[in-house]
Amino acid sequence: MTLLAIIILSVILLSLVIGASYNSFVHRKNAMLYAYHGLETMLQKRHDLLPKLAEVVQTSAYFEEQLLERTNQLMLAQKEIKSLPAPEMARKENEIVRSMQQITKELSRDAGVRQHKSFMHLQRSIADAEEQIAAARRAYNASVMEYNNAIEMFPTAVFATLLQYKPEKPIEIAVLDADYTVEN
Numbered sequence: 001m002t003l004l005a006i007i008i009l010s011v012i013l014l015s016l017v018i019g020a021s022y023n024s025f026v027h028r029k030n031a032m033l034y035a036y037h038g039l040e041t042m043l044q045k046r047h048d049l050l051p052k053l054a055e056v057v058q059t060s061a062y063f064e065e066q067l068l069e070r071t072n073q074l075m076l077a078q079k080e081i082k083s084l085p086a087p088e089m090a091r092k093e094n095e096i097v098r099s100m101q102q103i104t105k106e107l108s109r110d111a112g113v114r115q116h117k118s119f120m121h122l123q124r125s126i127a128d129a130e131e132q133i134a135a136a137r138r139a140y141n142a143s144v145m146e147y148n149n150a151i152e153m154f155p156t157a158v159f160a161t162l163l164q165y166k167p168e169k170p171i172e173i174a175v176l177d178a179d180y181t182v183e184n
Contacts, residue, residue: 035140
């Protein structure tokens, strides 16, 4: 009788450990996906500023067709980003932020544009969006670290192997600082 009780208790205990480990792993994976969607939302804020950037380019005293063309190319590029995997999305976002940096630096050379309210509002909006992107990137990368740790630690590593989960890479998305210099 005691042998049967020990076997039953062992099976129950093992089931609880397996269930808790699996649920913990699923929670980490879902938290990572949630953080990624939050990052996408913050990046959309950056994308929403591109038409405003185009408007400011058009008000520039030394309005150049080339500058407007680069701004329009940015707006086209941002439309294809959502369907890309995370590493490719990060690479495209870095291209966008570097182009934004060049455009805003060229615009800031024009004293008339620097004093224009729409440019000053755009500067504040860019700074706010970039701060939020940086925070969302940190949150995503923290959840990737937790997910990767779960893949490598026992007992969740067993489930990761069985379910063929692979480690994810953190994302490095460049952001513009207040001086329009790119920081990673």
